[in-house]
Amino acid sequence: MRAGVPGGRHVAGPGRYETLVRVGQREGVAMLTFTCPERAADVVPNQPEQRYLRMLSEGLSQAHGWSPARCRRYFASCGVDDAVA
Structure with a gap:
């Protein structure tokens, strides 16, 4: 590879x-x-599903120690609306 x-x-x-x-x-x-x-x-982008955001949040938390609030701020900076991950 x-x-x-x-x-x-x-x-x-x-x-x-x-x-x-x-x-x-x-x-x-x-x-x-x-x-x-x-x-x-x-293509027209779609908002990600909440369960997908939760999975990403878990990875960011485990790999980088991010809090749920930091994950939500990050997702919002990427244009994700109403992230409750």
Whole structure:
């Protein structure tokens, strides 16, 4: 996986989350994520579900010691409305 994704993007199939995108590199290792096949500029963004925000909050808390209030402020700075994570 050191080489990552040639061209930075690879569509693995027709599904909703079958597009692999290289988002950067850390310590010589490619950082990858799965997403939808459409480009961000081509879709209307939706607000994330509360259970998804709770999962992100748990990760931020465990990895960085963030409080729920800090997570809510962060989500609000990203344009998330009414985050109760």
